[in-house]
Structures are given as C-alpha cells and as structure tokens.
Amino acid sequence: MSDSSKSSATQPSEHSGRQSRQEKPPLVWSNLIFFITITILGLVAAPIWGILVGFSGWAWAFLFIFWTLNGLTITIGYHRLWSHRTFKARWPLRLVLALLGTQALQNSILVWAARHRVHHRHVDDTERDPHSIRTGFWHAHMGWMLRDWPTSEIDFDQVKDLQRDPIVMWQHRHYWALTWLTNLGVPVVLGLLLGDLIGMVLLAGAARLVISQHLTFFINSLAHTWGRRNYSDDNTARDNGLIALLTWGEGYHNFHHAFQADYRNGVRWWHFDPAKWCIATASLLGMAYDLKRTPRFKIQRARLQTQFRRLEQRLAQAEVEPTWREVFEREYQQFKDTVVQWQAVQTERVQAGAGALRDRWRRIEFRTRYRELEYRLKMQARRLSMLNRAMSTSAA
Numbered sequence: 001m002s003d004s005s006k007s008s009a010t011q012p013s014e015h016s017g018r019q020s021r022q023e024k025p026p027l028v029w030s031n032l033i034f035f036i037t038i039t040i041l042g043l044v045a046a047p048i049w050g051i052l053v054g055f056s057g058w059a060w061a062f063l064f065i066f067w068t069l070n071g072l073t074i075t076i077g078y079h080r081l082w083s084h085r086t087f088k089a090r091w092p093l094r095l096v097l098a099l100l101g102t103q104a105l106q107n108s109i110l111v112w113a114a115r116h117r118v119h120h121r122h123v124d125d126t127e128r129d130p131h132s133i134r135t136g137f138w139h140a141h142m143g144w145m146l147r148d149w150p151t152s153e154i155d156f157d158q159v160k161d162l163q164r165d166p167i168v169m170w171q172h173r174h175y176w177a178l179t180w181l182t183n184l185g186v187p188v189v190l191g192l193l194l195g196d197l198i199g200m201v202l203l204a205g206a207a208r209l210v211i212s213q214h215l216t217f218f219i220n221s222l223a224h225t226w227g228r229r230n231y232s233d234d235n236t237a238r239d240n241g242l243i244a245l246l247t248w249g250e251g252y253h254n255f256h257h258a259f260q261a262d263y264r265n266g267v268r269w270w271h272f273d274p275a276k277w278c279i280a281t282a283s284l285l286g287m288a289y290d291l292k293r294t295p296r297f298k299i300q301r302a303r304l305q306t307q308f309r310r311l312e313q314r315l316a317q318a319e320v321e322p323t324w325r326e327v328f329e330r331e332y333q334q335f336k337d338t339v340v341q342w343q344a345v346q347t348e349r350v351q352a353g354a355g356a357l358r359d360r361w362r363r364i365e366f367r368t369r370y371r372e373l374e375y376r377l378k379m380q381a382r383r384l385s386m387l388n389r390a391m392s393t394s395a396a
C-alpha cells in the first residue's frame with residue numbers, strides 16, 4: 001500500500017501503452033540510490049555505531065516514537081482517511097496526519113492515494129495494479145519503485161476529490177522540504193539538544209526509516225501472500241494477525257479489500273487494530289466524524305459465501321456421502337432465505353423513513369429483527385465449519 005520515495009516517481013512517466021514484463025523498463029536511479037544509501041545507513045552503519053560507541057536512551061526512545069507515529073499516520077491518514085474516505089476529520093487532525101505522514105517518506109498524500117486507489121480497483125491485474133503480487137513478491141514489495149514501470153504512472157484523475165483539500169495540496173507542494181525537515185532536520189535538532197547527534201540521526205533517522213518503510217511494504221507483498229482469505233477469494237489479499245501486529249492493524253487485508261469503505265481493518269473487537277482505536281478515540285474527542293462501518297450482516301454474509309464456495313468445491317472434487325450434499329443444499333437454501341429477509345427489512349426501514357427511527361419502539365423493533373437475522377448467519381457459519389470438519393475427518 002505504500003509508495004515510492006523520490007521525486008521522479010511523482011512525475012508522469014514518458015511511457016505510453018503497456019509494456020511487456022520481459023523487456024524491463026529503465027531503472028529509476030534516484031530511487032535506487034536512495035534505497036541503497038538508507039539501507040547502508042540504517043542496517044549497517046547504525047549497528048556498527050551502536051556496537052562501537054552505543055546509543056543514548058533518547059535515540060532509542062525517538063526510534064520508537066517516530067516509528068509509531070509514521071505507522072499510525074500512514075495508516076490512519078494516508079490510507080483510511082484520504083485514500084478510502086472511511087471517516088471525516090477536522091482540519092487540526094488532518095494537518096497533524098499530513099505533517100507526521102511526510103516523515104514516513106512514502107510520497108505525498110495525493111500521489112500515494114492515487115496509486116492506492118488504482119491498486120484496489122485493479123488488484124492482481126499485472127497490467128494495471130502498481131504492485132501486483134502476480135508479478136512476483138519482490139516486485140510487489142519494492143521492485144515496482146525501482147524501475148519505470150508503466151503501472152507506476154500516477155493517474156491524478158483518481159484523486160480529484162483530494163485536490164479540493166487545501167491541506168493535501170499544501171503537503172503535496174512542499175513535500176520535499178517537509179521530508180528533509182522531518183527526516184533530517186528534526187533528528188539533528190534533537191541530537192544537538194540531547195547530546196547524541198550521530199546516534200539520533202542513525203537510529204531515529206535512518207534505521208527507523210528503513211524499518212517503518214519495509215513494514216509498510218509488507219502490506220503489498222506479504223499481506224497478499226500469507227494468511228487466510230475469510231471474506232473473499234476473488235483476490236490475493238489475506239488476513240494475517242501477525243502482519244497486523246507489525247503494521248498498526250493493516251494485516252486484515254482480505255477484509256480490507258472486501259470492505260474498503262470501513263474505517264476498521266480488524267473488524268472483531270479483539271483484532272489488533274490500533275488505527276481503528278485511534279480513529280474511534282478521535283471521534284470521541286470530536287476530531288473525527290462520519291465513521292463508516294459495514295453492517296454486521298453484510299460481513300457475515302461475505303464470510304458465509306466464502307465458506308459455501310469452498311464447501312461446494314470440496315463436494316465437487318471428492319466422493320462424499322450423499323447426505324452431506326443434501327445438508328449443503330438445505331443450508332444454502334436457508335442462507336438465501338435469510339438474505340432475502342434481510343433485504344426486506346432494509347427496504348422496510350428505508351420506506352419507513354428517518355421519522356420512524358426517531359420512534360424508540362420502531363427502532364428497537366428493527367434492531368431486534370436485524371439481530372435475529374445476524375444470529376441465524378452466525379449459527380449457520382458454525383454448522384458449516386462442523387460440516388467441513390466432518391468431511392475432513394472422513395477424507396482422512
């Protein structure tokens with residue numbers, strides 16, 4: 001989900017038309033030199049300095065502070081606020097997210113969101129997705145930034161809405177100045193003030209940047225490779241709790257590709273998703289509003305549809321007891337009935353209008369009907385899991 005880091009990537013490429021993957025496009029030297037330099041500084045020079053001289057406690061503290069702020073502002077701001085508009089934010093919060101987001105060095109909000117929206121629209125398409133996993137793990141991770149691939153061209157038509165946000169445009173115009181300021185200026189000033197100039201620049205500057213960038217890059221590579229596809233198997237995005245731990249909640253990537261308008265990625269209350277907790281807190285403080293949530297029924301429906309599809313494939317492949325096929329057919333019919341009933345309640349609610357929802361009794365009545373239908377799907381999901389286990393046991 002991240003983006004390139006050098007100015008050349010912000011310019012539209014001169015390529016026209018699509019290019020075969022066999023004949024590799026030219027290298028983007030500015031990006032290549034940057035990544036080599038920062039990797040040497042962060043992963044070679046910083047550890048050597050740490051062993052020979054050592055770092056101050058302040059340098060360690062700011063490594064973690066900046067790493068946390070980079071991860072959270074990219075996730076909350078660049079991704080969930082600007083790319084997907086899953087909530088609205090008041091200007092002070094937008095300003096903080098834009099300013100702190102520059103330190104992650106993943107290009108301006110405008111460029112990042114333009115590419116990310118294309119990734120969602122054309123996910124896995126090797127001709128359109130900027131970092132399609134089908135072009136290979138390395139390409140999805142960072143190879144896409146190192147060459148002038150036609151798929152890396154920036155389509156600013158994707159972000160016309162963001163061009164009306166003065167904070168987004170201000171950050172876009174002053175991006176490189178802000179980047180130098182936050183990545184070099186701030187560590188230098190802190191280092192001078194706290195008496196550990198080189199330690200601060202190497203650890204809180206370079207090493208922090210390498211770690212924070214690669215963890216974000218994992219969302220394009222690892223989160224499209226490793227994990228479960230709970231909500232849709234139409235694309236390669238996966239749910240993975242471990243990746244969520246490392247990426248401030250972005251590891252529930254299968255859910256995210258299925259419901260990109262939702263401000264949460266980890267939809268269950270126990271899913272590790274600090275970004276969703278921060279957005280909810282910002283909403284309590286009045287800084288965020290209009291938080292979008294997918295109705296619980298739709299989420300359960302997607303999960304069940306995936307379960308049904310998998311079971312159907314198993315039933316088609318294996319020699320199974322005829323009773324299981326009957327059970328499957330019966331369950332599927334029940335599922336379709338429940339969906340029809342839910343749609344009927346939805347229509348009724350819309351027809352009843354906002355006035356009816358102000359009436360407490362009517363509101364509770366609708367809520368009860370929704371809960372009943374959700375409960376039916378929940379029980380059905382359990383039965384399907386049992387059926388799946390029974391089939392596995394019998395196959396073994």
Ligand SMILES: [Zn+2]
Nearest residue numbers: 116120256260
């Ligand atoms: Zn996204």
Ligand SMILES: [Zn+2]
Nearest residue numbers: 219220237253
């Ligand atoms: Zn993705």
